[in-house]
Structures are given as C-alpha cells and as structure tokens.
Amino acid sequence: MSVDERTVTWVNEAEKRIAEKMEWLSEKSKNKIPYTTIHGVHDDKSSKTQEFSLDDGINWWTNGFWGGMLWQMYHKTGNERYVDIARISEEKLKQCFTDFYGLHHDAGFMFLLTYVADYKLTGNAEGRRFGLHAANLLAGRFNPVGKFIRAWNGEPGEGGAQDNRGWAIIDSMLNIPLLYWASEETKDPRFKHIAMMHADTLMEYFVRKDGSVRHIVQFNPETGEMERDYGGQGYGQGSSWTRGQAWGLYGFMMSYIHTGEDRYLDTAKRIAHYFIANIPEDGLIPVDFRQPEEPFWYDDTAAAVAACGLLAVADAAGEFEKEIYHRPAVKMLKALYENHCDFSKDSDCFLQKCTAAYHDKSHEFSIIYGDYYFIEAIFKLNGTSVYLW
Ligand code: GLY
Numbered sequence: 001m002s003v004d005e006r007t008v009t010w011v012n013e014a015e016k017r018i019a020e021k022m023e024w025l026s027e028k029s030k031n032k033i034p035y036t037t038i039h040g041v042h043d044d045k046s047s048k049t050q051e052f053s054l055d056d057g058i059n060w061w062t063n064g065f066w067g068g069m070l071w072q073m074y075h076k077t078g079n080e081r082y083v084d085i086a087r088i089s090e091e092k093l094k095q096c097f098t099d100f101y102g103l104h105h106d107a108g109f110m111f112l113l114t115y116v117a118d119y120k121l122t123g124n125a126e127g128r129r130f131g132l133h134a135a136n137l138l139a140g141r142f143n144p145v146g147k148f149i150r151a152w153n154g155e156p157g158e159g160g161a162q163d164n165r166g167w168a169i170i171d172s173m174l175n176i177p178l179l180y181w182a183s184e185e186t187k188d189p190r191f192k193h194i195a196m197m198h199a200d201t202l203m204e205y206f207v208r209k210d211g212s213v214r215h216i217v218q219f220n221p222e223t224g225e226m227e228r229d230y231g232g233q234g235y236g237q238g239s240s241w242t243r244g245q246a247w248g249l250y251g252f253m254m255s256y257i258h259t260g261e262d263r264y265l266d267t268a269k270r271i272a273h274y275f276i277a278n279i280p281e282d283g284l285i286p287v288d289f290r291q292p293e294e295p296f297w298y299d300d301t302a303a304a305v306a307a308c309g310l311l312a313v314a315d316a317a318g319e320f321e322k323e324i325y326h327r328p329a330v331k332m333l334k335a336l337y338e339n340h341c342d343f344s345k346d347s348d349c350f351l352q353k354c355t356a357a358y359h360d361k362s363h364e365f366s367i368i369y370g371d372y373y374f375i376e377a378i379f380k381l382n383g384t385s386v387y388l389w
Contacts, residue, residue, distance in 0.1 A: 007330055007334075010334060010337060010338075011381045011382055012382065014337050014341075014378050015379065015382050015384065017343040018350070018375055018378060018379075019073070019076070019077070020343070021343050021350070022069065022073050022375075024345070025348055026070060026081070026082060026085050027081075027085075028348065029042045029066070029348060030085045030088055031044075032044035032045075032046065032047075033045045033046040033058070033060075033063045033066050033092060033093075034368050035367065035368050036365055036366050036367055036368065037347055037348050037349045037365070037366045040346055040347040040348060041348055042348040042349075045058065045060045045062070045063055046058050046089070046092045056102075057102075058092060058093065058096055058099070058102075059096050059099055059102025059103055061104075061106035061109055061110065062109070062367070062368050062369055063089070063093060063110055063114075064093075064109050064110040064111060064112065064113035064114045065113060065369045065371070065372040066089055066368055066372075067086045067089050067090065067113050067114035067117065068113030068114070068372045069368075069371060069372050069375055070083075070085050070086040070089075071086055071113065071114075071117040071118070071121060071386070071388060072372075072375050072376060072379060072385060072386060072388075074086065074121060075121060075384075075386040076379060076384045083118075083122060086114070086117075086118065087118070089114060090114050090115060090118060090126075090127070090130075093110065093111075093115070093130075094130070096110070097133060097134075101153065102153075103134075103137060104141070104152050104153050105138060105141055105149050105150065105151050105152070105169075105171075105172050105175050106175060107137055108134075108138060108172075108174060108175025108176060108177060108179075109175060109369075111130065111131055111134040112177060112178050112181070113372070113388055115127040115128075115129075115130040115131045115134070116131040116178070116181060116388070119131060120386075128185065131181065131185075132182055132185065132186065134178060135179055135181070135191055136182075138175060138176075138179060139179060139182075139190065139191055139194050142194045142197075142198065143166070143219070143221060143224065145221075145222070145223060145224035146166065146201070146219040146220070146221065146223075146225075147198065147200070147201045148168040148198055148202070148219060148224075149168060149172055149175075149194070150164075150168065150221075151168055151169040151171075151172060151216070152164050152167060152169075164218075165221040166218050166219040166220055166221040167216055167218055167219075168198075168201070168206075168216075168217055168219065169217075169232065170202065170206050170214065170215055170247045170248050170251070171244070171247045171251075172198065172202070172251075173199065173248060173250075173251020173252060173254065173255065174247055174250065174251045174389065176195040176199065176251075176254075176255065177195075177254045177255075177258060177389040179191040179192060179194055180192055180195050180254075180255075180259070181258075183195075184258075192258075192259070195255070195258075196259060199252070199264060200263075202217075203252070203263065203267050205217050205219075205226050207248065207267055207270065211270040211271050211272075211273055211275075212240045212271075212274050213240070213244050213245050213247075213248040214229045214230075214244070215231060215232030215233060215234055215241050215244040216230040216231075217229045217230075218230070232357075233358065234287070234288040234291075234357075234358055235287070235288040235291045235358045235359075238290075239288050239289075239290040239291070240288055240289040241287070241288050242275075242285050242287060242288060242289055242299055242302035242303075242306070243287075243299055243302040243305060245274065245275050245289070245302070246275070246302045246303075246305035248267075248268075248271045249268055249272050249305075249306055249309035249310070250268075250305055250306070250308050250309030250312060251309075252264045252265075252267040252268035252271065253265070253268040253309055253313055253316070254312075256268060256316065257312070257316075257387075265313075265316055268309065268312075268313055269317075271309075272309065272313050275306055275310075276310075276328045279328055279332065282335060282339075283303075283331040283332050283334065283335030283336075284298055284300075284303065284332075284335050284336075284353075285298065285299055285300070285302045285303040285306070285332065286298060286299065287299045287302070287355045287357075287358045287363070291358060297355050297358070297363040297364055298340070298354075298355065298364055299353070299354055299355040300351040300353050300354045300370045300374075301351070301354045301355075301367055301369055301370035301373065303332040303333075303335070304332075304333075304336065304351065304374040304376075305369075305373045306329075306332065307329040307330075307373070307377040308373050308377045308380065310325045310326070310328055310329035311326065311329045311380050313325040314326040329377070329381075330381070333374070333378065333381070336351060336374060337378075340352045340353045347366070349366030349368075349370075349371055350366075350370070350371045350374055351366060351367075351370040351371055351374055352365075352366060353365075354366060354367035354370040
C-alpha cells in the first residue's frame with residue numbers, strides 16, 4: 001500500500017466515524033449550544049437556568065461552532081435535519097443583538113458559521129439580514145487612528161478591569177472574513193477596506209521576524225501608536241501561543257482568499273514555516289511552542305486550526321510546494337485521530353485534549369471549536385468540506 005493509499009484509508013475512516021457520531025450527537029444536543037463537556041455530556045451556553053454575565057451565556061464567543069459543525073454536516077449529507085437543528089441555535093442567537101453589550105470582535109466566529117452559513121447554503125434571507133447586522137457591529141469597532149479593530153469590551157475603570165480600549169488580538173483574523181463577505185454581498189467596499197487596514201496593521205505589529213505571532217498588542221487608542229504586547233493565552237510575553245500561531249496562519253490565508261493580495265499569502269506562508277518547524281515528532285501540539293518542559297499541556301485546537309490553515313496554503317501554493325504544507329497538516333490530523341479522538345457514545349465531543357489558555361486552572365478538556373476545525377480539516381482532506389469563512 002502506498003503512503004497516499006494509507007492516508008486515504010484513515011481519512012475515509014475518520015470521516016465515516018465523524019458522520020456516525022454527528023448523526024446521534026446532533027439529536028442529543030439539539031437544544032443546546034455547547035462549549036465543552038461535563039462528565040462527557042455537552043454543556044449549554046444558551047441555558048437560561050445558569051447564571052451568566054453578559055459576555056458569557058448566549059453571547060459567548062464560541063457559540064457559532066456548533067452551528068458550523070451542523071452546516072458542514074448538511075453540506076456533506078444533504079440531510080435537512082441538520083438545517084432544522086442549526087436553526088434552533090440561530091433562533092437563540094437573536095438575543096445577542098438585543099443584549100448588544102456582550103458582543104465584541106468575535107462576531108465573525110459567531111455569525112459566519114450560523115446565519116451567514118445558513119444564507120450561503122440555503123438562501124435564507126434572515127441569515128443575510130443578521131449577517132449584515134453583525135458585520136456592521138464589527139465594522140463599528142474599527143479605530144481609524146490606529147487602523148485596528150478593537151478586540152474586547154469594557155470601559156476604563158469599570159469593575160477595576162484593565163483598560164483594553166487599544167487592544168487588538170490575532171484571533172481577529174478569523175473574524176474579519178465577515179467584513180469581506182459583507183462587501184461581496186452588498187458591493188459596498190467599506191467593510192473590505194476596514195478588514196484590509198486591520199490585516200495590514202496585524203501584519204506589521206503581530207508577526208515577528210521569525211514567523212511567530214503575538215497574541216495581544218496594545219495601541220494607544222487616541223494616537224494609534226503601538227505601546228506594548230502581552231503573552232495573552234500563551235505562556236508569557238515573547239512566547240508563542242500555538243493557537244495564536246494557528247489563528248494567524250489560517251487568518252492571513254482567509255484575507256488572501258478574499259482579496260487575492262499576495263502579501264497575505266506570503267505572511268501566511270511565513271507563519272506556516274515557523275509552525276511546521278516547531279511541530280513535535282509525534283505531531284501533537286502543545287499550548288505554547290515556548291512553554292517550559294513542565295508542566296506540559298496539549299492543545300488539540302491549535303493542531304486542528306493549523307491543519308486547516310496549512311491545507312488552505314497548500315491549495316494556493318504552486319505544484320512543487322504543495323507537499324510542504326499538505327504533509328504536516330496530515331501528520332497533525334492523523335496524530336489527533338489516533339491519539340486524542342473519542343468516537344464513542346461515552347462522550348459528546350471528538351477531541352479530548354484542548355486547552356483554552358496556558359495559565360487557566362483547567363487544561364486538556366474538550367472544546368467545541370477544536371471539534372469544528374477537526375471536522376472541517378478531515379472533510380477538506382476528502383473534498384467534502386464547505387468553506388464558510
Ligand atoms: N479567541 C480566543 C481563543 O482562541 O481562545
């Protein structure tokens with residue numbers, strides 16, 4: 001059996017097992033918007049029975065990924081049941097627009113994979129309306145002096161929180177496709193210009209010479225000057241949070257896909273080369289490429305997002321360089337599949353060892369976006385994914 005045949009075999013098997021699990025899991029969790037699992041069972045970020053702050057609960061930034069998994073399944077199978085279940089979460093997400101205060105730059109993650117996906121795949125006019133609403137809210141976060149989109153919320157002095165009016169974060173690169181889509185949809189270039197100015201700012205201030213990427217950069221919100229950076233969810237200042245590297249890699253590819261500007265492809269490749277050079281022998285990705293040997297934690301989400309990014313670079317790369325990007329993507333996905341995946345009925349998730357942040361109290365648990373990107377990547381390897389970004 002050739003290497004290619006061996007790859008096809010396990011990818012086919014993975015795709016089949018994902019489809020089998022999603023068939024019962026979508027019914028089991030149909031009234032939830034999950035973030036993680038508790039004792040193997042999906043939690044519910046839309047539940048009104050728990051106490052949430054405004055940016056938790058229904059406004060939680062990951063609330064689009066469950067919808068994204070359902071839309072990927074609908075695209076693959078044509079089964080209308082996935083449309084029905086995806087729309088249960090969309091109905092709940094309407095609340096975000098009236099809450100308003102809990103929404104921040106993650107509007108892209110939340111609404112591209114729900115309303116906009118619904119519109120793209122079914123022509124649902126409501127999806128277009130809420131998608132454009134979200135794009136306008138995201139565009140409104142643009143700071144024209146610093147040419148960046150503000151990340152999170154809060155007013156100075158509020159509850160003793162750190163002043164974050166000048167903060168931009170690398171994750172935003174996956175939110176700005178909402179702006180590209182809004183321009184493509186309305187023929188109004190304002191949204192695209194904001195997205196490109198933001199991408200150019202991040203290209204200049206976030207991507208280091210070696211291809212590694214910062215998580216948070218603070219600009220002066222009045223003058224736009226860069227003031228400092230933060231380690232954010234990684235090990236520390238100057239470290240290399242792996243999901244942040246993956247957000248940069250896939251995010252700059254998204255800007256390239258929407259604009260055709262080579263500078264974004266070149267940036268994605270630079271981050272890709274850094275990422276590839278740091279993939280451990282076993283293909284499993286730590287939380288931070290510069291974390292100490294102990295304590296050591298994995299982050300499967302970083303592997304899944306980076307694999308999607310590498311596959312996108314491979315698509316755009318010339319014939320002789322495709323393998324440079326394709327091979328490490330397959331290596332990471334196979335490592336996840338063989339070591340960290342659960343396809344059983346004992347657990348409502350796929351990936352087992354995801355970590356939100358290095359310094360959090362909990363590590364190596366299931367996180368919904370890990371599952372979303374794992375599915376997107378496996379389907380992409382088999383040519384059955386849909387590009388929702
Ligand atoms: N967007 C926040 C995170 O990646 O955890």
